[in-house]
Structure formats: C-alpha cells, structure tokens
Amino acid sequence: MASEARRAAATLASGLALTVGGGLFVLAWHAGLYASAAGALLVVLWIAGASGWAVLHRPRAGGAAPAEALDPLSMRLLLDQVPVPLVHLEAGGARALNRAARALFAADERIVPVPPALADRAARRLHHEGRGWRIDAVEGRAGDRLIALVDVEAEExxxxxxxxxxxxxxxxxxxxxxxxxxxxxxxxxxxxxxxxxxxxxxxxxxxxxxxxxxxxxxxxxxxxxRLPDPVRAPVRVAELADDWARLFAARFGPATRLTVEDVPRGVVTVDRDQLTQAVWALLQNGAEATGKGGEVTLRMTAPAGALVILVGDGGAGIPAAERARIFRPFHTTKPGGSGIGLSLARRIARSHGGDVTLEDTRATWFRLSVAA
Structure with missing residues (x-):
C-alpha cells in the first residue's frame, strides 16, 4: 500500500509538473519569449521521458527491478542536455542538477553560498555574475523546490x-x-x-x-x-588604437583632442572593419558632445579572451531621461543626426559576443566589449 501511495503521489507530481511546464511554454511562445519557450519545452520533454521510463521499468509485483532501470549516471546525462540551469533547493542547501547550472555557479554540485534570491520563495528574479535571471520554480515534497533559471537579458x-x-x-x-x-x-x-x-x-x-x-x-x-556576420582575423591591439587615432585626427583635427590611454600589448581576433565602425561611432559621438576645444578619452584593456574599450568625453553628459533611449534605432537629439550610430555599434559588439553599455557615472563613458 505504501508503494502504491508513493507511485500515485509521483504520478500526481509528474502530471502537475507537466501541466505547469506546458502552461509556461504556451505563455512564453505567445509572448515571443522563444528562449523561455524552448527551455520550458525541454523541461516538459525531460519530465515526460523520465515518467515514461519509470513506467516501462516499474518493478513487477513480487519481483526485483530490471537490471536496465535508469541509473543516476543516465539521469545526470539526460539532465545535462537541458540548456536551462536547473537547481534543486532543499533543507540542506542547493544542488546544481545539470551542466548549465554548474557552469553558472562554478560548482561541481553543491552551490555554496546559496544566493539569497534562490532561498527566498517570494523572489522572482536572480542577479548573478552581472546577469539577470527569472526564477521559475516547482514546489516539491518537504519544502523542496525544482528551480529553472531563464536568462532574462538574452530574451530582452x-x-x-x-x-x-x-x-x-x-x-x-x-x-x-x-x-x-x-x-x-x-x-x-x-x-x-x-x-x-x-x-x-x-x-x-x-x-x-x-x-x-x-x-x-x-x-x-x-x-x-542586414549586418553581415563578422569575419574575424588576428590584429594587434596597438594597430587598432593607431588607426582610430589617425581617423580622429583627420576628421576633427586639432580642434578636439583625443587622448589614448592604457593600450595593451597582444593580439585579438576580431572583424577589424566592423569593430572600427563601432568604435568610430563612439568617438564621433564623444567629439560632437564635447565640442571644439574639448577632449575625448580612449582606454583599452584586454582581459583573457576579450577586448574592452572605454570612450569618454568632457561634454555636458546625457540627461537621465535620455539614457534609456540612446540605443534605440533612429533616436537622436542632434540636429541632422541619423540615430543609428549607437544602435549599429551595439549590434556589431553583440555579433562579436560582447555589448555596448553606458556606464553609470556622471561623466559620459561608453563601454564596448567583444569576445576576442
């Protein structure tokens, strides 16, 4: 009787999880959140597959379980194929259930320390390692929770x-x-x-x-x-800095000064033409903001596997009301401006595995990063 009750509870839990997962899939699909829809669908397929396997390999009455029953290694391999980070939260802490979760929290299995947002049942968002995640949770027995983390920024x-x-x-x-x-x-x-x-x-x-x-x-x-995919090739960072300095001097002459700082040694693998187009949009934006007699600063760092470029100017700064709109295509506050420079720079950076952001400082500093 006890085993029958456990099987009934497991069946009910699987049905509930499938219903919730299916609902999340439908809602995400209608909202255009295709990454979430794909994650929800994979979770549904995993639960359905695991339930089906359990039914097919259920021990017969009075007999032992078949030798080919799903073992922990097979279950782990199955979970590792799910691209959404999955976490099991229990009284003893939190465990990363698949490869995506282990990579996110840099943990073999136990997540130490447990982020407060994961432990908070009312929390719906997790901010971890500079990225935002939505928390989709299914409640289990004895207070356990199965948590799926969806990359909100990637969706947006x-x-x-x-x-x-x-x-x-x-x-x-x-x-x-x-x-x-x-x-x-x-x-x-x-x-x-x-x-x-x-x-x-x-x-x-x-x-x-x-x-x-x-x-x-x-x-x-x-x-x-219709920005084409980047065609990457090795180039020295110093060559890029020299090119941009010459372009700036030819366009703005001595009226506006460009200061280049902290040019690292080494080689990066990027699409040189596209990256120049993106950086030029930031330099031109800075020169126009600071005006004649002003100064634009270009700083560069090259951490492992990346190139980070900072462009700052001595202008009046960007009003708070404009900061959220400056990357929108066609948005401009300049007479005769096209409103595509910053949008194009961001698209180029993202096609290189990076991004362009406006630093949260009083002075205007744009940060362009690419995977290099």
Missing part, C-alpha cells in the same frame, strides 16, 4: 533585435520604393528643361542630388538590419 535582447530588424527593413523598403521614381522623374525633368528655362535645371539638379543623398541615407538604415 533577442526581442529588441527582432523589433529593430523589422522596423528598419520596413522603413528601408518603403522609402526606397518612394524615392526611386522621384530620382527618375528629376533626371527626366533636367533633360527636358535644358531646352528652355534657365533656372529650372539648377533647381532640379539640386533636388536630384538631395534625393540621391536621402536614398543613400536610407540604404544605411538597411545596412543596420
């Missing part, structure tokens, strides 16, 4: 990138369709006006040049949506 970044891609592609397509016939008509008008009206050809020629400029501007927007 994927959603932002998808929205930006769609918006940029639609804008580029619509504007190009409207500008192409205008350019053709303007050229025809110039030819026709050559026979008569003296001022008309000059006016139309100016109009044609302006429209061609807008067409090129629109193509730049489309470039943001």
């Amino acid at each position: 970044r994927a959603a932002q990138d998808r929205a930006a891609d769609e918006m940029i592609d639609i804008l580029g397509h619509e504007l190009l369709n409207g500008l192409s016939p205008i350019v053709s008509l303007a050229d025809s008008a110039i030819t026709a006006a050559a026979a008569g009206h003296e001022a008309l050809p000059d006016i139309l020629a100016t109009l044609s040049r302006r429209i061609e400029g807008l067409e090129g501007f629109t193509r730049a927007y489309r470039t943001l949506a």
Whole structure:
C-alpha cells in the first residue's frame, strides 16, 4: 500500500509538473519569449521521458527491478542536455542538477553560498555574475523546490533585435520604393528643361542630388538590419588604437583632442572593419558632445579572451531621461543626426559576443566589449 501511495503521489507530481511546464511554454511562445519557450519545452520533454521510463521499468509485483532501470549516471546525462540551469533547493542547501547550472555557479554540485534570491520563495528574479535571471520554480515534497533559471537579458535582447530588424527593413523598403521614381522623374525633368528655362535645371539638379543623398541615407538604415556576420582575423591591439587615432585626427583635427590611454600589448581576433565602425561611432559621438576645444578619452584593456574599450568625453553628459533611449534605432537629439550610430555599434559588439553599455557615472563613458 505504501508503494502504491508513493507511485500515485509521483504520478500526481509528474502530471502537475507537466501541466505547469506546458502552461509556461504556451505563455512564453505567445509572448515571443522563444528562449523561455524552448527551455520550458525541454523541461516538459525531460519530465515526460523520465515518467515514461519509470513506467516501462516499474518493478513487477513480487519481483526485483530490471537490471536496465535508469541509473543516476543516465539521469545526470539526460539532465545535462537541458540548456536551462536547473537547481534543486532543499533543507540542506542547493544542488546544481545539470551542466548549465554548474557552469553558472562554478560548482561541481553543491552551490555554496546559496544566493539569497534562490532561498527566498517570494523572489522572482536572480542577479548573478552581472546577469539577470527569472526564477521559475516547482514546489516539491518537504519544502523542496525544482528551480529553472531563464536568462532574462538574452530574451530582452533577442526581442529588441527582432523589433529593430523589422522596423528598419520596413522603413528601408518603403522609402526606397518612394524615392526611386522621384530620382527618375528629376533626371527626366533636367533633360527636358535644358531646352528652355534657365533656372529650372539648377533647381532640379539640386533636388536630384538631395534625393540621391536621402536614398543613400536610407540604404544605411538597411545596412543596420542586414549586418553581415563578422569575419574575424588576428590584429594587434596597438594597430587598432593607431588607426582610430589617425581617423580622429583627420576628421576633427586639432580642434578636439583625443587622448589614448592604457593600450595593451597582444593580439585579438576580431572583424577589424566592423569593430572600427563601432568604435568610430563612439568617438564621433564623444567629439560632437564635447565640442571644439574639448577632449575625448580612449582606454583599452584586454582581459583573457576579450577586448574592452572605454570612450569618454568632457561634454555636458546625457540627461537621465535620455539614457534609456540612446540605443534605440533612429533616436537622436542632434540636429541632422541619423540615430543609428549607437544602435549599429551595439549590434556589431553583440555579433562579436560582447555589448555596448553606458556606464553609470556622471561623466559620459561608453563601454564596448567583444569576445576576442
């Protein structure tokens, strides 16, 4: 009777876990949180597979369990295939159940110390190693909890990138369709006006040049949506710093000074052209913010497997209300600005396994990091 009760409780718990996991999968899918949906689906499949295995290998009445019953090593190998970090929280502490959790907490099995957010049953977010995680938990017997950690920042970044891609592609397509016939008509008008009206050809020629400029501007927007994958090659960090200093001097001359600090020795493997484009957007942004007579600072570090670039300026700083919007495509506070420089820099950094962030300081400092 006791064994039957345990099997009934296990069946009920499996059914509940499958229901919760299925609900999380549906909600995440409808919300466009595809990483969460994939994680929930994998957890559901794991529970279903484990339950099915248990049913097929259930000991017969009066007999011993079959020799091929699922052993702990097989269960661990199965859990290791789940990309979502899984944690078992119990009275004695917390255990990492799979490879993703062991990598996140740098633990073989026991997680020491246990992050307070994991122990707090009311907590729904965990901030660990500079990243944000959503806590999805299933309650077990005797106060145990099975916790799945979902990378919130990865979800948000994927959603932002998808929205930006769609918006940029639609804008580029619509504007190009409207500008192409205008350019053709303007050229025809110039030819026709050559026979008569003296001022008309000059006016139309100016109009044609302006429209061609807008067409090129629109193509730049489309470039943001169709950024190619980086083509990495080894390059010395000092060469990159020299290139950027020369570009800055050629563009801004002696009116704005660039100070280059802490250039590390060594070689990094990056897409040189793309990285230059990203850093140039930050340098140009700093030069325009500080104005003539000002100074822009470029600092570089090369920790193991990465390159970190800091760009600061002596301008008035970015207002608090603008700090959350500066990386949005098309957003700009500068007259005549395109609003794609910082967006493009961030996309390039992320395609290199890094990011571009605005440091939480009174002075304006942008931090660009890439995996190198």
